[in-house]
Amino acid sequence: MGLLIKVILGAAVVLLIGLLAKTRNYYIAGLIPLFPTFALIAHYVVVTERGIDALRTTIVFGMWAILPYFAYLLSLWYFVGVMRLPYAFGSAILCWIVAAWLLITLWTRWA
Template sequence: MGLVIKAALGALVVLLIGVLAKTKNYYIAGLIPLFPTFALIAHYIVASERGIEALRATIIFSMWSIIPYFVYLVSLWYFTGMMRLPAAFVGSV
């Protein structure tokens, strides 16, 4: 049953992103994945199955993921100014 709830939550987030992308405040859709919805689920699962020490290690690892995400955003911003969108996506990954 827990898997169904997690899948439903993920589907709701995707729908929210789709709806917000069509509004005049479309840029908010880019912020939705940054909210800790999925992180909360992942952290709860790690803590309940592996313990607090594993959770703390996961948190440190997650902090380091901010750096490549920032690099991705900077490169996507740069490439969208000089390439077509599909090429910009490929170039920024």
């Protein structure tokens, strides 16, 4: 039953994104996937297993984790103007992977 509810919620989110994409304010569809559903789950798990100090560290890392997403968006913005869409998406994902790897590497050295 729990899996069915998750599937229905996932479908509802996809439907909401699709509906918003067809409105005058289509850009709001890009905000929906950024609702912190998984962050809430991760923060709850961290605080219950590791405590408040670990949660605070996780929150700070999460703030820095915005940078790989920004790299994805910036590169996708550029790539959609110079290459076919599938290659643009793939290239932007590679940019996200490189930025995430760099963030993790730097974090483990200096944190």
